[in-house]
Amino acid sequence: MKKNNLKLAAKTLLLTVALACYSRAQAGKFDLGEKFYGWSSNYVAPANFSGYEIWTPVSLNFKLAGGLNLFAQGEFGNAGYTDSLAGTSTTYFTAFSDTVAGGELSFKSFGVPSQLTIGFNIPTGNPTWEARQIAANMPTDLVNSRYQGRGFGVSGMYGLSFPAGSGEVGLSGGYMYSGAYNANLNLGPADNLDLGDALFLAMNHVQQFKGNQNQIIRLSGFAFLPTTQNGVNNFQMGPNINASYSWVNPKALSFSLGGQYFLPAQRLLNGTLGTEPKNSYGPRIYLNPSYAIGDFTLAGRAKYVFANGYALTESFYQGGGLLLGVEPSLKVRFDEGSSLKFLGSFDNITAQNAGIDSLGNRTNVTYSLWTFGTNYEVRF
Amino acid sequence: MPNDGTSSLADLNEQFGDGLSVNGDNTFTDPGVEGSVKINVHANVAPGETVP
Structure with a gap:
C-alpha cells in the first residue's frame, strides 16, 4: 500500500513537472509507440521457452531557455513468458516500467562547449519482472532486456x-548510482539486490562531411563497484573497454563496427571477493549496417559473443553466441513536425552450447525473434 | 561544416546511456547474482525436454 502511494506520488510529480515544462518550453518532442515482440526456441515439446511482449513507450523532451533540455521516458508493457523450469507454464505481467527523467545542460567550460547530464531512475516499475522473465527470455548478451524495474538510481555525465x-x-x-531493491530472487528474507555502481570514461572523434555525413571513432570504458545482496558483497564485474567506428550517411549506406572486451570479475572465494581464475565474459563484436532510400531504411545487425574463459564442464561456462537480424522501416511524414514510423524485424539468435540434447551433450539453443511496431513523433 | 560540439557531446551521451543499459543487464544476469538460473535452466532441463 505504501509502495503504491509512493508510485502514485512519483507519477503525479512527474506529470506536474511535465506540464510546468510544457508551458515554458521553447521547443520539444513527444514520442508514442507501440511495439510487439514474439520469440520461440528450438526446444522439443513439451519443453517450451518462448514469450511475447507488447510495449507502449512514451517519451517527452523539452528545450528550455539557457541551454537546458529536460527529458522523461518510460513504457507500459503487457507480456507473457513461457518456460519449462518446473513444468511448462506462462507468467503474465502488465505494468508500467521505471521512469527515467532528467536534464541536459549545455554551457561552456574551459572555453569549449560542454554538457552536464543528470538522469534519475524513478522506480515506477515492477521490480520482480526482470528476475521472473529470465528463464523464458533470450540471452541478454545478444538481445537487451526490454523492461526495467529496479531501485532508485542517479546517473551523471560531464562532457567537453x-x-x-x-x-x-x-x-x-x-x-551511475544504483539503489537497492527487492528483485524477488527468493534467496534471502530481505532480498535486497544492489547492483554495483558504474564509472564511465569515454572519448570520441567526430568528423563531419558534406550532406550531413559523419565519421565517429569511439573509445570508452566502464568500471564497477561490487553488487551486494542483503548488504553482503556478492559479485563485481570486471572493467570493460569498448571501441567502435561509425560512418553515417542519412541518404545512403551507414554502418557501425565495434567490439567490447571484459577483464576478469571479482567473485566470492572463501567468503570474500577475489579475482576469478577465468574470465566470466567473453569478448564481443558487432556490425550494424543500414541503407536509406528516402524515408525507407533497411537495417541489419550482426553480433558475435565469444565463449567465456571457463571450460565446458564448469558451472560458470557461457558459450556466447551469434545474432543476425534485419529490420526494414518506413517513416511517413505528415508535416514538418510530425511523422509516423512503421518497422518490423526478424532476428535469428544462437546461444552456443546453452542446452543439452537427449544424450546429455551440450548443444546450441536457437531463438527466432519477430517484432513489428510503429512510433508517432510530434515536434512542437 | 560547423563544429559546435553538438555532435560529439550527443554521441558521448548516447555511449553513456547505451552502456549503462547493456552493462546493467549483464550485471543482473551474471551467474554470481541471478544468471545461474538462466544458465542452469538451459543446462538442466529434463532428458525428455531437450533441444534436438
Missing part, C-alpha cells in the same frame, strides 16, 4: 568537446 582540425574531440566522465 574540443575542436580538432575540421572535426571535434569529445571527452567525458560519468557515474
Whole structure:
C-alpha cells in the first residue's frame, strides 16, 4: 500500500513537472509507440521457452531557455513468458516500467562547449519482472532486456568537446548510482539486490562531411563497484573497454563496427571477493549496417559473443553466441513536425552450447525473434 | 561544416546511456547474482525436454 502511494506520488510529480515544462518550453518532442515482440526456441515439446511482449513507450523532451533540455521516458508493457523450469507454464505481467527523467545542460567550460547530464531512475516499475522473465527470455548478451524495474538510481555525465582540425574531440566522465531493491530472487528474507555502481570514461572523434555525413571513432570504458545482496558483497564485474567506428550517411549506406572486451570479475572465494581464475565474459563484436532510400531504411545487425574463459564442464561456462537480424522501416511524414514510423524485424539468435540434447551433450539453443511496431513523433 | 560540439557531446551521451543499459543487464544476469538460473535452466532441463 505504501509502495503504491509512493508510485502514485512519483507519477503525479512527474506529470506536474511535465506540464510546468510544457508551458515554458521553447521547443520539444513527444514520442508514442507501440511495439510487439514474439520469440520461440528450438526446444522439443513439451519443453517450451518462448514469450511475447507488447510495449507502449512514451517519451517527452523539452528545450528550455539557457541551454537546458529536460527529458522523461518510460513504457507500459503487457507480456507473457513461457518456460519449462518446473513444468511448462506462462507468467503474465502488465505494468508500467521505471521512469527515467532528467536534464541536459549545455554551457561552456574551459572555453569549449560542454554538457552536464543528470538522469534519475524513478522506480515506477515492477521490480520482480526482470528476475521472473529470465528463464523464458533470450540471452541478454545478444538481445537487451526490454523492461526495467529496479531501485532508485542517479546517473551523471560531464562532457567537453574540443575542436580538432575540421572535426571535434569529445571527452567525458560519468557515474551511475544504483539503489537497492527487492528483485524477488527468493534467496534471502530481505532480498535486497544492489547492483554495483558504474564509472564511465569515454572519448570520441567526430568528423563531419558534406550532406550531413559523419565519421565517429569511439573509445570508452566502464568500471564497477561490487553488487551486494542483503548488504553482503556478492559479485563485481570486471572493467570493460569498448571501441567502435561509425560512418553515417542519412541518404545512403551507414554502418557501425565495434567490439567490447571484459577483464576478469571479482567473485566470492572463501567468503570474500577475489579475482576469478577465468574470465566470466567473453569478448564481443558487432556490425550494424543500414541503407536509406528516402524515408525507407533497411537495417541489419550482426553480433558475435565469444565463449567465456571457463571450460565446458564448469558451472560458470557461457558459450556466447551469434545474432543476425534485419529490420526494414518506413517513416511517413505528415508535416514538418510530425511523422509516423512503421518497422518490423526478424532476428535469428544462437546461444552456443546453452542446452543439452537427449544424450546429455551440450548443444546450441536457437531463438527466432519477430517484432513489428510503429512510433508517432510530434515536434512542437 | 560547423563544429559546435553538438555532435560529439550527443554521441558521448548516447555511449553513456547505451552502456549503462547493456552493462546493467549483464550485471543482473551474471551467474554470481541471478544468471545461474538462466544458465542452469538451459543446462538442466529434463532428458525428455531437450533441444534436438
